[in-house]
Amino acid sequence: MERKEAKVFIYGAEQVCASCVNLPSSKETYEWLEAAITRKYPEQAFxxxxxxxxxxxxxxxxxxxxxxxxxxxxxxxxVLINDTVVGEGNPRLKTIFSELEKHGYQAG
Structure with missing residues (x-):
């Protein structure tokens, strides 16, 4: 299966969502996800x-x-991967990784 570079979008705001108190900010989630995806799928562009x-x-x-x-x-x-919503509020890595693997990403 040929893999196309996935587009991961994190939509958020500076202010934490009212229902998401005690969760990381949107920017922190973005940084955490970028590091986690890079670690899990080394040398696979996204x-x-x-x-x-x-x-x-x-x-x-x-x-x-x-x-x-x-x-x-x-x-x-x-969190969107291409056009699919894969997380809302407190995204789960397992769900995000599963969606990336549907697009041909392989754990390193």
């Missing part, structure tokens, strides 16, 4: 990006999803 839901970049799809997170009161951080 793109990871943190997106502030209140000031997203101009890319239309990203702006649309950021607005959805706000409008639907989703628990953030929300």
């Amino acid at each position: 793109h990871i990006q943190y997106i502030d839901i209140y000031s997203p970049p101009e890319e239309e799809a990203i702006k649309r999803f950021a607005a959805k997170v706000v409008e639907e009161d989703m628990f953030y951080p929300v």
